[in-house]
Amino acid sequence: MDQEHDNNDRIEKPEKAEKPSVVAGDSKPADSVSAAPKLPQGMVERRDLRTGVNEAGFSRLSRRELLKVAPVLVLGVFAVPSLQEPLLRRGLGFSDWASKQLFRRRHLAPTFRDSELTPFERFPINDYDVDDPGVIFENWTLTVSGAVQKPGEYRLAQIQALPRIRQNTRHVCVEGWDVIGRFGGTRLSDFLAMIGADTSARLVTVGCADDYYESLDMETALHPQTLLCYEMYDQPLTREHGAPLRLNVPTKIGYKQAKYLTDLKVTNVLDKIGYWEDQGYSSFYGL
């Protein structure tokens, strides 16, 4: 499609395409242009050569050009009900793949001043089932399994004995709202080191007291801002915010911040991705 700028040469397109129907300007050299028929008013200048084409020839030319746009119809596959879902899953999968490429292990999520915090009472409580699954704190332990050297039951005090991190970070919900909260806890990476996790495994999965479940890719699990969170706004987690232990992952979307943790597993295999992911949400959803 470059002929249209080639005004010094013969205009080949219609000639080539419609040789039999070309009736004027067919074999004239460029210097005989002056002999061309009189042109209608208001024409563009710099016309060195004029090509004539009869009506049928023009129709054929138009049809050929129209056919070249036909690939647009390929998008019709998205209207086929049986193909739509797999295609969209694939599209989402591609976006997840791109998200993964964009993720940088050492790039920190923005942090905020205390004055920018959303007041605690305005920090939304989101859950899929109950605000309070009735965890009995005295009996609570985190059950660790999978590719770790020291599986077993871990008490909250053991987790709290690890260095405490406090951070003011943005919590972004997939619905579109966002708040800035203050979170405190231990780095998941520190805990993974304590339990002797095989960090070459692909995933860390968690289970929750309300049967919610989630998974994190290992890169995100090892990110310095990824916390096993037991504090919000410098106070122990309240029940509705996920006491006694929740995830705080500022590099991930809200539904990844699982609450009321009961189980943690280091693994390479995943039968279920996460409560929302298994219903069609993005598996990776890194911010």
Place this chain on the structure above:
Amino acid sequence: MSSTVVEIVRQAGEETEVLGRAVYEHPLVVRLCHWLNAIALFVMVGSGLQIFRAFPSFGTKIPQKDLLHWPKAFAIGGWLGGALQWHLTFMWLYLATGLVYLGYQLFSGNYRQVLFTHRDVPGVWPMVKHYFFFGPKPEQHEAYNPLQKHAYTTVIMLGMLSVLTGLAVWKPVQLSWLAWMMGGFHWARLLHFLVMWGILAFVFGHLVMVLLHGWNNFVSMWTGWKKDPEY
């Protein structure tokens, strides 16, 4: 501005009668990008509005004050998760057609057809008078008049902004510098929404003009060839 021109002729014996002219106005790449991008835009707006329905506000979550209740019938995806699948799939088509279009326009020089420059400024007012105040129609010398160029140049910039604001909403951490330039995630989301309405305003005007300019003009976006152009 040069473009391929043919004369549509009828030959009767030795006489050649010129019936009209046709100009090759829209190169194939432009036509393909136009229609693929139009479809992508349709899906992006439809699914975007369904995503917006999940939290139809730009204020706080607590308390939540809804800005407007967008009817589900005019949205794509059926639910938030479905809409996100459409949005995160078609954004690639939207981006790809935009990039191919921009690349083609720049390297082929065809951008001169649409890019509004200082040379177009004097022609703006006569065109405004014609469109809105029944002024005489200024003589047209090229495919697009100054107002058209202004509209196309603006919407292409809005398109780029829609991608940048969208990236800031999708990746406010990895692209934190981008989100920061827009005042953070929260403002980027509002900007993304406003840019959409800007593009929709263009689309509305564009469709009205397509209706007003008739069949030959419409066909030219499919075949590339515009019969009997005004210039």
